[in-house]
Amino acid sequence: MKITGKVIRYGDNVDTDVIIPARHLNTSDPKELAAHCMEDLDPDFVKKVQPGDIIVAGKNFGCGSSREHAPIAIKASGIACVVAKSFARIFYRNAINTGLPIVEYDGDIRDGDLLDIDFANGVIRNHRDNTQGRFTPFPEFLQKIITAGGLFKAKEIMQ
């Protein structure tokens, strides 16, 4: 899988309370959740996000609660991939299980940059300065879950 998208840049420790505040967790409808995505960190996110955009952040992205509503809201808002220096472990699992592509990568990426991401080969290319970086693709076990289209669809593989 390859994607190209524009970067929306955030910092370290983007927590699940700002990704989708708990006051909106009285629903599990992806569209409703997407309408409030990033509300407490970046109130303009919902207005500016375009389908195919890429969130790029620092370390420990998705820390905090186990709410799967967080990757669901990000995915439903149109984000094609989240790139971060590191991910909090529950968010990491939830992204895989719900089919939100994520990449662990640390590089000079700025707000508004245009990125190409090649998941199979683990390559990120930044159009701004035409630089290229590498990331480690998921282990085979997790690739199977992702390729199958989520945890339940990989059920037979996992017996």
Next chain:
Amino acid sequence: MNMTMTQKILAAHAQRDSVRPGELILAKLDLVLANDITAPVAINEFRKAGDGCVFDCQKIALVMDHFTPNKDIKAAEQTKLVRDFAHEKGIEHFYDVGAMGIEHALLPEKGLVVAGDLVIGADSHTCTYGALGAFSTGVGSTDMAFGMATGKAWFKTPSAIKFNLRGKLPKWVSGKDVILHIIGLIGVDGALYQSMEFGGDGVASLSIDDRLCICNMAIEAGGKNGIFPVDQVTLKYIAEHSTRQPVIHAADAGAEYERVFDIDLASLRSTVAFPHLPSNTKTFDQIPSIPIDQVVIGSCTNGRLSDLAVAAELLKGRKVNPRVRTIIIPATQKIYLDAVHQGLVDIFINAGCAVSTPTCGPCLGGHMGILAKGERAVATTNRNFVGRMGHPESEVYLASPAVAAASALTGVITDPTTI
């Protein structure tokens, strides 16, 4: 191969002689948990995947604790969805209003978790049960649904950080101060993907309530789990609460730890985490006079009977500052009833506090104590992220029940030793 306590429990549940850090395994589950926020998403996934039988109707716990008693129509619909599912599938451990408590206080109290268990919960604070010598960790709703269907979950075997505790905590200093101190030391991602294994001579002096509180906030350091060795204190608690037999796993003498920290409990002081990260900790020599608007004493972190008893010791015969709305939330029905019988509720009401039925409510900004723009709260809860308890421009200071009660009396963030 030498293993940590966590690795031994994972190996036993994957029917393996040993596991190595980084290894991906499929393990059998002893208990699968979700609440009124995470269960609806899990149930939708479960139904989409064929809606068959659950793997074991006695090994699933559904606790309606976050937005209950239902805060609005949407929350009521979500809870109803879970209630209908629980009845349809014959889920034995379904806890609704009147029986429910905050999940991580309720499950140990009901004896649903014992030493040696492997537990997943669709709630990040599921790591609490490490206090009983179990491996328990938070997952998302899809993992929970998969666990409900198959009784299994995949895990990446974690490496570990060891915390050697020695000595004994001073008066007014509790498990909350221990874990806030540790999070301040290693940061909010200091234990990312790792287990936090506690040990040392100091463990014996810590009550089960303190150990539950310490393991509860392992996630706030990014940890996969927190875990305490099983000792007489653990076995006594389990015998008093459960009919199940504990299975004792101990770390091998040669187990490898990526880092080891020595912590002298006697040197610890009351610790407060300032906005907006649990790692932003300060002790009172660094804290100026900060006026507050609200105090919350409760949550899965600090809503147990011993927490309420400490608060009552400070509040007895006194009045809270009239500017401070003080909300006390016993974590379970049993704790509430014990607090009534022991006269704690009398003390709280006479001091001018509101006492609520069990709920997670204010901790996550759900209901029962939301903050307005610019307001500050001292809370015995576990997170102080932006907007956690209400308006994005409000502030949460995390602290122990002693600091929270002392602050309620004075109206500023207060060291309990000065009361």
